[in-house]
Amino acid sequence: IDSFSSFVVLCLIFTSLASAFNLMCYVDEASRSRAGPAQFDASKIDVNLCTHLVAVYGDIQNNVVMATIEELSFFDTLTANPDLKVLFGVGGADFDTNKFSTMAASTVNRNTFIQSVKLFLRENNFDGILLDWRYPDTSNSKNQFTALCQEMASVFDSEPTGGNERLLLTAAVSGHKDHMDASYDVPQLNTHLDLIHVMAHDFYNLQDRVTRHHAPLFQGSMDTGNHARYNEYSMMYWKNKGASAEKVLMGITTYGRTFTLRSRFNRLGSRISGPGEAGTYTGNPGYLSNYEICSHGLTTSWSEQHQVPYGYSGSLWVGYDNQESIATFVIDYGFGGAAVWSLDQDDFNGDVCDQGPYPLVSQLYDYLEADDTSSSSDDDDDDDDDSNSSGGINYNFCQSKPVGYYSVSGSPRHFYQCFRGITYVHQCAATLKFYESCTCCNY
Numbered sequence: 349i350d351s352f353s354s355f356v357v358l359c360l361i362f363t364s365l366a367s368a369f370n371l372m373c374y375v376d377e378a379s380r381s382r383a384g385p386a387q388f389d390a391s392k393i394d395v396n397l398c399t400h401l402v403a404v405y406g407d408i409q410n411n412v413v414m415a416t417i418e419e420l421s422f423f424d425t426l427t428a429n430p431d432l433k434v435l436f437g438v439g440g441a442d443f444d445t446n447k448f449s450t451m452a453a454s455t456v457n458r459n460t461f462i463q464s465v466k467l468f469l470r471e472n473n474f475d476g477i478l479l480d481w482r483y484p485d486t487s488n489s490k491n492q493f494t495a496l497c498q499e500m501a502s503v504f505d506s507e508p509t510g511g512n513e514r515l516l517l518t519a520a521v522s523g524h525k526d527h528m529d530a531s532y533d534v535p536q537l538n539t540h541l542d543l544i545h546v547m548a549h550d551f552y553n554l555q556d557r558v559t560r561h562h563a564p565l566f567q568g569s570m571d572t573g574n575h576a577r578y579n580e581y582s583m584m585y586w587k588n589k590g591a592s593a594e595k596v597l598m599g600i601t602t603y604g605r606t607f608t609l610r611s612r613f614n615r616l617g618s619r620i621s622g623p624g625e626a627g628t629y630t631g632n633p634g635y636l637s638n639y640e641i642c643s644h645g646l647t648t649s650w651s652e653q654h655q656v657p658y659g660y661s662g663s664l665w666v667g668y669d670n671q672e673s674i675a676t677f678v679i680d681y682g683f684g685g686a687a688v689w690s691l692d693q694d695d696f697n698g699d700v701c702d703q704g705p706y707p708l709v710s711q712l713y714d715y716l717e718a719d720d721t722s723s724s725s726d727d728d729d730d731d732d733d734d735s736n737s738s739g740g741i742n743y744n745f746c747q748s749k750p751v752g753y754y755s756v757s758g759s760p761r762h763f764y765q766c767f768r769g770i771t772y773v774h775q776c777a778a779t780l781k782f783y784e785s786c787t788c789c790n791y
Contacts, residue, residue, distance in 0.1 A: 369678075369716040370685035372518075372545060372597055373398035373709065374437075377405060379692035380422070385699070386629035386639070388692035390422055395429035397706060397713050399685070400518075400543070402478050405437040408447040411457045412464040413438060420472060435518060436469060439480030448481045452492035455499075462500045466507060469515055476516025476542070483522055485530035494533045501540035516542045520687070523548035523582030523599065535590035545687040546586055547599040551577035554607075554634070559618045561656050561667035562605035565677055568653035570617055578654070583683060584770050588744070594684040598677065602638045602693040602708050603630070604668030614660040616651055624664050630693070637693035638708055641668055642701035674712055682773065686712060746771040753787045 379388035390403070404422055406415035415436070423434070439448065451461045465477055477500075484493035497517065504515045519537070522528055523546045537544065552560035556575070564571065564578040571578055579598065586596050606624025613619070623634030630637050636644075646659030646666060655677075658667045678686050688694075688709055698705035741756055746766035756762040756773075763782035765772040776782050776789035783790055 368594075368684075370399045370543060370597055371397070371709075371713055371716060372400040372402065372435075372543065372685070372687040374688065374690040375401075375403035376690045376692050379690070382629050382692075384629070385697060386637075386692075388696065389425060391425040391427075392696050393426060393691060394696075394706060394710075395427050395432050397691075397709050398432065398688075400433045400435055400516075402435045402437045404434075404474075405440065406468075408438065408451055408461065411451045411460040413461060413468050414464075415468075415472075433475040433516060434473075435476045435478045435516065436472070436474045437478045437480060438465075439478075439482065439520070441482060443480070443482070445482060448484070449489060449492075452484075452489070452496050455495075458492075458496050458499055462496075462503050465500065466503060466515065470512075474515075475513070476518060478518045478520060478545075480520040483527045483531045485527055490531055490533060493531070494536045497537055497540040518543040518545065520545040520547055520599075521586075522546075523579070523585075524551070524577065525581075525585070528582070528585055532589075534586060538591045538595060541595065543597055543684065544586065544591055544595050545597045545599055546582055548579040548582040549599050549601050550605070552605075554620070554623060557620060559607050559609070559614075559616055559620055559658075559665050559667070561616065561651065561654055561658060563601060563667075563669065564651070564654035564656055566653065566655050568616070568651065579677065580681075580772075581770075583681065584772065587683075588771060592684075593682045596683050597685045597687040598683055600674050600686050600688050600708075600712070601669060602688060602690060604636050604638075604641050604666040606634050606636055606667075607665045609660070609663045609665050614665060615649070616654075616658065618665070620665070624666065636666060636668075638668070639693070639695040639697075639700040641666055642695060669708065674708065676715075679716065680774070682775075685716060688712070741773055742771070744771060753782075753784065755782050755784050 375388065375393070382388065404415060404419050406413050406419065451457050469477060481493060484490050497519070501517050504517055507515070517540065519541050521532060521544055549563035552562055566580050567576060567578050583596065583598055587593055607620040608622050608624055610619040610621045624636070626633045627636045627640040630640060641659070644661050644664065646661050648657055648659045650657050656667065657670050658665065660666070691706070691709060694706045694708045695701040695703065696706055701707050704710070741759065741762060745754070745764050747769050749766040751767055754764040754766065756764060760781040761776045763774055765774060780789040780791060
């Protein structure tokens with residue numbers, strides 16, 4: 349991975365394989381009751397920062413979806429944006445997974461749920477649903493989740509819309525290998541879901557007994573065996589298993605995971621005595637929002653291997669994302685966009701980090717938008733250029749290949765990077781072609 353990073357710096361200017369982007373933004377329900385300047389309501393949402401918004405969440409009772417009046421009233425002060433797709437969320441980390449299991453256990457139960465969802469979304473003017481079942485990781489649950497998505501998509505497809513757009517069906521899915529293997533029929537889900545949010549974060553916790561970044565982009569020297577957990581692996585897992593890249597969104601966090609250092613050593617892999625102290629506003633040990641991180645005055649450092657930042661102050665150690673670590677990954681790998689948890693944990697007021705409101709989310713949006721505009725322009729210029737085609741790409745190319753870089757037959761601008769049997773596809777800038785002889789992009 350290190351050699352690949354150097355290769356990128358020296359030889360390549362990547363351009364996006366996708367012609368559009370999605371930026372799904374979440375709001376944490378807990379933010380509504382936070383104290384003082386951390387309290388968050390719909391009036392603080394910048395509706396021009398996201399393409400999709402998940403801020404209202406519901407329950408399943410007797411196989412029927414429902415939400416409280418308090419939940420539905422959250423949007424009373426939301427500024428209108430006709431281009432923003434507002435999704436209704438069902439599930440999550442604290443949701444009773446037995447409700448999903450019971451609902452999905454039979455065709456009758458699933459149909460009851462699906463019909464209630466369709467009615468609820470239309471009556472309350474939502475654009476679609478976000479399913480967050482954690483996790484359908486038994487053989488029965490896996491098949492039932494697939495059936496649920498298939499049947500819901502069929503109902504959405506066949507619904508007379510009366511001039512409205514078709515309802516969207518999206519899901520948040522795990523980026524952890526154990527759950528990915530056990531929970532998801534990727535080709536089938538890809539057929540039925542409009543967007544797939546891969547939660548590629550929170551890979552490490554206190555059980556590791558040393559400082560680790562919770563969302564490393566790339567593999568480092570420590571990440572072997574059971575510790576081989578990082579964003580690139582999770583995202584390419586979904587892609588190589590059959591998910592369309594343009595549907596896959598990479599999960600990004602606006603919080604950091606914290607530890608208390610045991611000694612003066614403060615690098616990655618340093619020994620810890622426990623979680624970091626709880627944040628003033630978020631109130632959870634081992635966890636700080638972006639605005640809480642900014643307020644600590646950290647000494648910052650950068651992991652070249654993982655391509656992510658971390659910081660420390662005294663005994664506090666924090667791994668987090670910033671503009672540098674989130675800006676390029678999605679575009680370089682041709683994915684459909686990103687999903688951000690959550691708006692309320694960015695510096696939404698812009699008065700702590702000295703970078704304006706929403707520094708993490710706004711920078712990500714600007715970068716994706718700029719790339720989208722550039723890609724559209726390139727497409728217009730290259731309509732008659734066969735070298736711009738990516739139709740001959742084989743995402744299983746590297747299964748029997750040694751580590752290295754290989755040209756793509758019939759597509760001179762593209763090339764494969766093979767690493768441990770996984771296929772990564774990259775693209776040279778518009779006027780360049782890839783040459784195996786120098787493993788570089790050139791004229």
